[in-house]
Amino acid sequence: MKKLKILEYAFYLLELRDRSIGEMEEKFRRKEFDPKEIAETMKFLIDKNFLDDEKFAANFVRFKKSIKPVGKYYLQQKLVAKKIPKEIIEKTLAENIDEASEIAELADRWLTKNTKVPKEKIYQKLTRHLLSRGFEWEKVREVIAEKL
Numbered sequence: 001m002k003k004l005k006i007l008e009y010a011f012y013l014l015e016l017r018d019r020s021i022g023e024m025e026e027k028f029r030r031k032e033f034d035p036k037e038i039a040e041t042m043k044f045l046i047d048k049n050f051l052d053d054e055k056f057a058a059n060f061v062r063f064k065k066s067i068k069p070v071g072k073y074y075l076q077q078k079l080v081a082k083k084i085p086k087e088i089i090e091k092t093l094a095e096n097i098d099e100a101s102e103i104a105e106l107a108d109r110w111l112t113k114n115t116k117v118p119k120e121k122i123y124q125k126l127t128r129h130l131l132s133r134g135f136e137w138e139k140v141r142e143v144i145a146e147k148l
Contacts, residue, residue, distance in 0.1 A: 006041050022083020057092040069102045074134025103143040
């Protein structure tokens, strides 16, 4: 009866949104399920493709980028918080990120929106804005050098 309860809880969580393997294990531990039951349930969920960290990471990156342009560091931090293994994070970010074009697009948007910023402050404010979105310093510097 207890095994059914943990599986019902797993499906309830997955119904709300996708979860990573690490997130799901953490949820089970917090509910104080038996470690043996957790292992059996996790094996079942992974074998039946209810949990897949690579698919989760790719979908997560795609979703975050559809909301607003964000950089590699921002996404890396969020994926670590979701308990995704480092190798999967690196692979996913390498496949799904073209920072230069995103930085250029975001810089153009910022420049058209902030026309009243004094010329001497543009570089500093635009740089700060782009870095706060999690973009790499080197790429931000290159794009801004082209724009200004």
